[in-house]
Amino acid sequence: MNPTLRSITEQFPYWRGAAVPAALHGTEPHVLLGCGTSYYIAQSVAAALNVAGVPALAVPGSEWLTHPDAYTPAGTRPHVIAFSRSGESTETVQAARASQERGQRVTALTCEAGSSLTTHADTVLYMPTHPEEGIVMTSSASLMLLTGLRLAGLSYGDENIRAAEALLEHAQTAFPDVIAGRTHFVFLGAGELYGIAQEGALKLQEMSLTYTQAYHPMEYRHGPVSLVDERTVIVLLSHPGSVEAEATLVGELRSKGARVIGFGVPGDLTLDVQGTAMQRAVTVLPALQMLGECVAQAKGLDTTAPRWLTKVVTIA
Incomplete structure (x- = not known):
């Protein structure tokens, strides 16, 4: 069994230990950032937040960094939630930093404690992932999805x-x-x-x-x-x-x-x-x-x- 297969089939114990953050409430807008897999996970979480009555929009990290005015009206100060397995993806880290510079609150969802992203976040949700996970995101993607959806009120037990x-x-x-x-x-x-x-x-x-x-x-x-x-x-x-x-x-x-x-x-x-x-x-x-x-x-x-x-x- 190669490391990719192991990181797929052995991911469930990490789910059982994943963070259970409190669900978001209220009418504050939320912008969810990510690149690649993290962006697609953010899309699913944003849709779930909207269904739960919490306004949300998923935006690629590079777009939020360079064209934030294309996604929220001028003067909007959303809560930014940044998804990144490594916490080192350049566009996501820079977008989080720019968000803070604009006075926006930032929450980081990451599988690496002490990463660059965490230094540009007001709140950090940390999810340790399978140690053999390689280039392809497997266990980490599931963990970020599980934790993100819990912000929308997901109930997901054993x-x-x-x-x-x-x-x-x-x-x-x-x-x-x-x-x-x-x-x-x-x-x-x-x-x-x-x-x-x-x-x-x-x-x-x-x-x-x-x-x-x-x-x-x-x-x-x-x-x-x-x-x-x-x-x-x-x-x-x-x-x-x-x-x-x-x-x-x-x-x-x-x-x-x-x-x-x-x-x-x-x-x-x-x-x-x-x-x-x-x-x-x-x-x-x-x-x-x-x-x-x-x-x-x-x-x-x-x-x-x-x-x-x-x-x-x-x-x-």
Whole structure:
């Protein structure tokens, strides 16, 4: 078992020890920052905060650093929540510092205590991650998502963690057959699950050097569906608020030649997922990480050394 696989399959004890911050309340606006995986996690958390009645917007760290006026009206002083595994991603660190200089309160979610990001934060939420995690974000992504969603009121206990473990075990054995011969992967997720769909697409792309796409489920009909054929796998993360419409979409996509991996909705591979959209977001993430590993293995690629990538993106 390579280190990537270990960091995926052995992440659950770290979940059990993750921070449980108090849920946010009130009408104060929140801007959630991140880069890459951290940005997609921030998207899911922002959606969950909005559902909980707490105004929130996810913005890439580089955008908040250089174009903050494009995302909040002039004079707005939001609470900034910065997500970064290493706490050293240049754009996120600089954006946090600039936020403080503008008089904005900053909270850091990071897996590295004492990192640069923590020196530009008023509050730090620290989550130690799997020691063998390498370039690809696995356990750390799940931990930041779990902790971030708790800010939106997520309830996620040991029963939920056991369900995520069982889902991962099932998925690991079932994925090879459904992905065989397929080269085009599309991830679909609505609401709180859209950021997770984007993260699933990113994981598979960077781990297996495979072309991927991510969309809101119903939006996929509007143009992108033209690429669907017998080489396509659709990964649909079903939202409990739109199951019927998504089940209809599955039928349409299968009729065009796609194989469908349905998380919480019937497909060529059906994976049972229960709970709220927030709970599902956490539960499915390790299985999506495993999908990237399975596709990489099918292509003979080493996920401990993905092409052109480094563990921390820093800019001189």
